Amino acid sequence: MKNVFSIDKSSHEQLIDVFLKDLNFQIECSKLTVEEEDFLNILLKKLLINIGKDNVFDYISYIYREILNNAKKGNLKRLYFIENNLTITNKDDYSKGMINFKKALISETDKFTESLPEQGFYIKTGYTIIDDILEITIENNSCLTNEEKKVINDKIQNATEFKSIEDAMITVTNNPEGAGLGLIISILILKKLNLDQNNLIIFSDDRITHSTIKIPLSVTTAENQEFIKDTILSEIEDIPQFPEHIMQIQNMLLNDNIDIKELSKVVIRDAALTGRIIKFSNSPLYLTYREVSSISDAIKTIGLSGLKSIIYSYGSEKILKERYKTEKLQGIFTHCNNVANIAFSLAKKKLHRHLLENLYIAALLHDLGKILAIAIDETFITSINKICHDKEISLSLIEKIAQGINHRTIGGLLARKWNFPDLLIDVIDNHHSPEKSHEENKDIVYFVYFANCIENHNKDYEKIYTNMNKESLDFFRINTPDDIKKIVDHL
Incomplete structure (x- = not known):
């Protein structure tokens, strides 16, 4: 009984x-x-x-x-x-x-x-x-x-x-x-x-x-099945490689004896990319004593590894925005920017600077697959939006059922197509299950995971605590929702 x-x-x-x-x-x-x-x-x-x-x-x-x-x-x-x-x-x-x-x-x-x-x-x-x-x-x-x-x-x-x-x-x-x-x-x-x-x-x-x-x-779950919808695979195959000038920059970065002046000449052809690099070089990540205003100084400040990271982020955003002209994309990019800023604040006193660079870019790209997932089925999702709202059914749940593949898997496939580094692929694959990430990447994946939880639940500490898995709570030594509040209050 x-x-x-x-x-x-x-x-x-x-x-x-x-x-x-x-x-x-x-x-x-x-x-x-x-x-x-x-x-x-x-x-x-x-x-x-x-x-x-x-x-x-x-x-x-x-x-x-x-x-x-x-x-x-x-x-x-x-x-x-x-x-x-x-x-x-x-x-x-x-x-x-x-x-x-x-x-x-x-x-x-x-x-x-x-x-x-x-x-x-x-x-x-x-x-x-x-x-x-x-x-x-x-x-x-x-x-x-x-x-x-x-x-x-x-x-x-x-x-x-x-x-x-x-x-x-x-x-x-x-x-x-x-x-x-x-x-x-x-x-x-x-x-x-x-x-x-x-x-x-x-x-x-x-x-x-x-x-x-x-x-x-x-x-x-469907995430663990080998079966992947043909429409998604086909769409990924049709997505182009990075623009020619981006690929030229990537090839130049492979040269150990690269000429910064020549590199700057190629970068400066793209005004948006130039602006992003200069903005990044003036971020709190780099303790510069004066404002960086030239592209050559910006590249020297962030280093070649920092430039490589920006190229991955910029190239991805450029292709996807041009291919999928949907208002929902900006919301995802805004979310990713917020997660990147939170992750940086969480880790700035705990990780070495080169790891912080990787963390920031990885957080910017963690939801890469969500853009593609939404774009593929946007017509279908739009058609059922009203009934889902009326019946209080989560659209994310409908997407899971409809697509048979989650956005992390989609993002991982796209990242591999674009030859992303293993670290970025690991973050995209496992930002909802950091305990499954490779040992050498765990610190970064856990910080992206935690930042994503904070951003998703907007300081609802009880909900953040409830939704975090045991491994993540242990990693950050969190025992109660108040522990999360203390961490967030110090950001």
Whole structure:
């Protein structure tokens, strides 16, 4: 018999403490508020980190939230029928009640939610590992009607027949209510994890509805599969090499006896590149006693290794901006600049200057693949943006399902095509999993990872702490969200 802890009556710290010691318990709530749902998601994240499966968190989290909210909706529906003297198992009452329930769900959700505890409605959830299978259970004390069972079974069956996310979206978009989208997405997510509908079991008797999500500990995500969509490979093959004058500079940099004056003559032909080099030479990275204004002085200040790094960053940005004229690109470049500045501030007292140069450029390029990922499927993403917003489905999750490859993999492929140094490729490949990076690059990859977390979550220290993996927390000696705040406050 499992112990049951109430979110309402137990502190979050107490639940986390119990959770980390023993999975043999359930958590109960009546209302499933936004805060309670977020807390349950934090527990799921911690569990997946503990068993080394945090790389599938986005996938499992979506399914978990979907089932939790369906359980709450089921309880709200029963409460509505009770308060309006309708019998949910009566066909006429059900049709009549559902018309008004949908309206009430939009306009009076808070009112009905507050009444759930008084009427004895609950949701219980638990986590168990049996025979190398993680089982996540969600139970609510509302039984399904025959009509509801049929709808659920039909949606699951329909989802198994979709060949792609595009097919599913077209079907759902043509349905004015977008009915069953969450369940369909859940089945498609399972497909991406090489699982099927048998890993999501929904059962109901005359008292409760019980749902189980079964995740084998051997599960792998699409990132780990060798299969890569032909469209992405084809697109990468079509992307040109760096412009001729950039390649000329790269070739000149291969010469140990390079003439700085001759090099400066080639660089100065590109006004934007010249400006970037001079700006970089005047950055806090180089403690110059006077402002650098000439290109030859700038090259002497940053050195040939610094110039090589700038060439990779500048060449990448130039090609991608010219090829993909989308407003979203500037947002990614801004994000990368912010990450680079944060990473530099984090590491400036800890790394040697030449490593700081590499760190800064690596941070600028860490999301190289995201540009390509967005550009390839921008038309598709735009077409589903509204329904994703209405249904509160993460666009990043849709991109994962649609593309079958993540932006880190795409960026790594492009970096290899452009013959980037191993360090830059390592950062692009592993900036979300620094523990997998090569030993000689780990310091830089960890700093990019941490800076990326800080930039993504905008000083929400609890969220930064929750989303960082154990290896990264250990690397920076972080034990609490307050430790992160202290680090950020000193930047």
